Amino acid sequence: MLAKNLARLRKRKGYSQKYVAELLHISPQAYHRYERTDDKNNEPNSENLAKLADLYDVTVDELLGRKSVQNDPFEDADALMFSDKEGFDKLSEEDKQELKDMLNDQLEYWINKKNKDKK
Numbered sequence: 001m002l003a004k005n006l007a008r009l010r011k012r013k014g015y016s017q018k019y020v021a022e023l024l025h026i027s028p029q030a031y032h033r034y035e036r037t038d039d040k041n042n043e044p045n046s047e048n049l050a051k052l053a054d055l056y057d058v059t060v061d062e063l064l065g066r067k068s069v070q071n072d073p074f075e076d077a078d079a080l081m082f083s084d085k086e087g088f089d090k091l092s093e094e095d096k097q098e099l100k101d102m103l104n105d106q107l108e109y110w111i112n113k114k115n116k117d118k119k
Contacts, residue, residue, distance in 0.1 A: 001065030007035040008101055009056040024048050
């Protein structure tokens with residue numbers, strides 16, 4: 001889950017792997033391994049986890065895929081958006097989270113695009 005979250009958040013911010021690696025003072029290859037696998041041997045140390053959380057404006061718990069300390073805006077949205085969608089309740093929690101992340105990314109993209117169009 002950490003690897004997927006790191007890649008998703010980096011892309012959302014528009015950062016390259018090289019840029020993030022430079023901020024962490026590690027090689028681009030080392031950062032690439034953070035995003036490539038959830039292997040415990042390739043995870044960032046606690047100092048870099050904290051830096052990444054700050055960089056992406058999330059908590060370390062969110063990076064690790066744990067329940068967010070902040071209110072999840074999708075908790076109420078589940079009932080509103082998905083209650084009438086056949087089969088949603090049968091999805092695994094991981095699949096539901098992946099769908100929510102995808103929708104959130106699309107919403108953020110759309111809002112940014114609309115704001116740029118207004119300028």
